Amino acid sequence: MSSYGVFLPEAILVATALASAVLGFAWRKRPDLLWAFSVIGTGLAIFVTLDMMGLGVGRALNLSVWPSAVGTQGDFAVELKMRVDTFALFFQLMFEFVAFLAIVASRGFIHADEPHQGEYYALMLLAVVGMMFTAAATDLFVLFLAFETSSLSTFALVAFRKRDKQATEAAVKFFIIGAVSSGIILFGISLIYGIAGTTSIGTTTTDLLVLRNGLTLAGHPEIEPPLIIALVLLIAGFGFKVAVVPFHMWAPDVYQGSPTTISVLLTSASKNVGIVALFRVFLIGLLSVQVDWVATLAILAIVTQTVGNVVAIPQRSIKRMLAYSSIAQAGYILIALAVGAIALQSAPPHTDNAAYVATFGLVGGMLHVFVYGAMKAGSFLVVAGTESRGIPDDIEAYKGLSRRMPFLAFSMLVFLLSLAGIPPLGGFFSKFVLFSSAVNASAFNQWYLALAVSGVLNSALSLYYYARVIWYMYILEPEAGTAKEPVSRSISAAVFIALAIVMLTAVIAVFFFGYLTDAARSFFGF
């Protein structure tokens, strides 16, 4: 029995968004109320989502709010072309969580007298709703619509500070490239629709599972070229969101130009929308396409890691450096996609080993998505904290930050080390799982060892520019005096949450791992 109750978090967020858009007028002089309202709404949504995942208070107190497994409750494959399963819930939680951090920090970052704060929170929440529906979509068109909902909201958010030249410029770039990508995605979908539009049963659908079964029938060599083009168009279109090289060029400009809380949303949540779309489309819908797109994805993963890390080295702007680093991180997450695909494609259906490798890869991917979200959001929030005290976004200005803002500097230290993958921080665990899944996948194709090797080498490379920031913060003497600067409490709180997650991943993962394995299994349908 499906129950519309599984959409309660989305409903809460939409209600909060609409209400805050309206209340924005009434509470123009009281942005703190608006902020509190949005925080409460998002927090409530997270609470409900956690409960549905079986990790929340309801389960702990043994209240049977969600009596049957969410998998069957959330199955709207027929009515809405959506399925809220454990996999979707994980990503939904992730999006809500990042939005929560960004919203919490907004109070310290957005000045009280700035206009349009109601719209700011409303758009942020609507973007999250779009992302959440993307994670649940089981149909290409629904997925596209949800994807666009989130994109359009973020375009507007980047330009939130209308008078800021850099931000409007970034927004225009983001919008134009985003519109191009939407066209590319739509073209890819239409090609796939043209190829598989009518299945043998006679129903017209682009339902991902039907697509998978339909395309398995492909004994037609003539459909190969258009199918390849469609695949590549989808990789490019979703890859734009993920900032996969060579579709990444907008990302540094936009992350640098947007208001930093929005950068948090873009780099940690919006990017993962592209990831979840790629997972859904490629590991389910197009899995059975017998064209060698898997190797291409593996190559793209390696190229993305390397380009991101190499270009990050000479950057002087911290936000820009973090942007390139996030491109590299996306490259690591792509490993999960390549591993899952090769495992499922090369073996006859679901031998134990293939299922194991695929599951392990996806778990690694999801874990990294989660940790990455926390540490990247955290590092951008640190930048937001320094910016709000008038410290420019330049590495020179970070000299001696450990004296002036000890907490932020320490958090930055942890986030950067975690990004580089130093144990026992979160980034180490997720990378470990990811890279070892690539090693496992070498059972199917020995070249996959290269993925693991590239990941390790790239992590070493990235330490170079992360360490430089640490060096500036801790070793060099401050130029602007050593007086301690007060930091906005809301930003500190958000940073603290991210910090806790990154430092305690080892502990959290114990609870989480079982859930993630379930999610991966239900995703693949084992």
Place this chain on the structure above:
Amino acid sequence: MIAYEWVVWFILLLPLGAFLVIGLVGRRLPEGGGTIAVGAMTGSFVLSMYVFIQVLQQGGLGGGFIPQTIPGYVWIPSLLPETSIKISLLIDNLSSLMLVLVSFLCLLIFVYSLGYMHEEDGKARYYAEVSLFATGMLGTVSADNFLQLLIFWEIMGLCSYLLIGFWYSKPEAAAAAKKAFLVTRVGDVLFLVGVLVIWNVFGTLSFSEIQGKMASLYPNTLTPQLLTLIPLLLFGGAVGKSAQFPLHAWLPDAMEGPTTVSALIHAATMVKAGVYLTARAFIFLVPLSSAIQPPFTAILVIAAIGGFTTLFAATMAVVNFDIKRVLAFSTISQLAYMFLGLGAGAYTMATEVSRGEAVDSAGYSAALYHLFNHAFFKALLFLGAGSVIHAVHTNDMREMGGLSKPLPITSKAMLFGGLALAGILPFSGFFSKGEILSVTFDAGAANPGFYWLWALGVGTAFLTAFYTFRLWFMTFHGEYRGHDHPHESPRVMTAPLIILAGFTLASGLLAYPMGGFGNLIFSGAPAAGLPLVGIPVQDYLLEGVSMGVAVLGLALAWAVYATKRIPAERFTASRGGAFIHRMLTKRYWIDDAYDAFGRTVVYDAARALDWFDRKVIDGIVNGVGRGGVVVAGGSDQFDRRVIDGAVNAVSLETVRTSLRLRQRQTGQVQSYAWVVVLGIVVVIALVFGLSFLQRWLGGLGR
């Protein structure tokens, strides 16, 4: 069967090849590659004749009908072959005739261009674009399905845009090009929607397959509402392309392009594509099975728009002084005749089908016959106008006059064209226009509304003769009023005029004795197995009426503009007359209305919303506490300070932002987009390469 059917492809590929060659290296070729364009077009014309003769031999003349699909390739393959989208050519009586017509006119006009464009810069661009246009038009008339038709149709639209704006440094030309593109786009979107609806209903886009599926899908999948909607959507595309009311505004402005372009694209060929599309839509309008209720509403809409536009456009031609614009309005009016003929014919046919009677395709044939004749005489008139403009370097007829002496060949050729346009026996226009009017009158038996449309058509016949000879007398009669030294155009320009002048006689006289014009181009008959009555309307009384009013119109033009016995001022002397004159010169204010709509509704709405957001909502919020704002006394102040100030501030700010953006942005976003596209290409190459490599390695391993 056509022997060596693959040669049909070369009808399209030759001009396409010419486009590529001229586009790449045209600037280094003599005459900007014009000779290559002419050569390619000659090839296309010869091949079209080859196909046409075979169609005639194998049945066209004997009353048979030969549809043949020339297989091409599968464009979008599908797991189920029947839903895959193929690119194939269709040769039947209609398309083979259109191929000959188009390639012949293209050839003549390309030759003429060698003289007309001789002194222009950018010849290579011109010849490349007209070659691409020829590909588009030939592809449109030979497409075997609606999607392919749409693609070539859009290629034509693109070329039309590029060629109207050929002198792109001239602001009027650039504006006209944009206008043409945007206005026709409205129609194109409707057409596209129509194609999508067809695909949804039928699961195929091919003409023959649709026709085959009609009976089985009606009335469950293909509901009567859909059957009305589909032809109307297709007709929407035709309205845009053929410049019918209310999307007619672009065609007169399109005259900013070179005259050869006006002759080729905006008179002889492209604007006919709408008529051709409506003719292809007959598979929906006249389903040829008495089980299916024909969409009478859709037919009436087509006929009514045709009937209205014909008079509407003719009235505007009467007051214009620009020689090309007069011809442009006349083109709109004549195209409307064709739609009227198609509508009336379809109504009669549909009535007969639903009664189970023999089908009379006279209206369909009459409209296409007029299309055929009009292509010749309107091309002739435009090329003649081009020759005149070439001699006197102005479009304004007030600075012409008395040109028959310096331009003897041009003036005689245009006289032939004018007589044909006016519909005077024995020139071609008489036959086809008379037939259309007779068919319309006869359709009145089925629906009395057609009597009114007939009256409109007859009124137009009068006006047509009047404005045509107004043009001729103002240009060639009397004394020269300009300051130039006009001289006859070179042989390469007059030769096409002479050939076309011959056709204004021949295309009427040749076709008539053969039982009217190709009744059998109607593609529906054999499939339905209904008897086809192929006798054209030969109602001498009705045709006499239409010629009679034409002679009256001619006589009036003679009296006003040649002998000046009736001064032209008399018409505008009274207040009513002056008002009508003003209304006509302002083109019924429709262009102004469109502009105003764009400016006020769209642009100002955006600004108003912005202002509303900034001032009103914020103001309301602020004002709630204060209450009691003095409304009455402050309204004038409010208007001047707040509204004007806000509007000025907003627009200034917009300009400033965009300037700043442009300075900072130069090239970057474009280059990012380029990288995205390039990246896609690279990744596609990567996938193909890997897949090849894997097969190769696999082959080695085993």
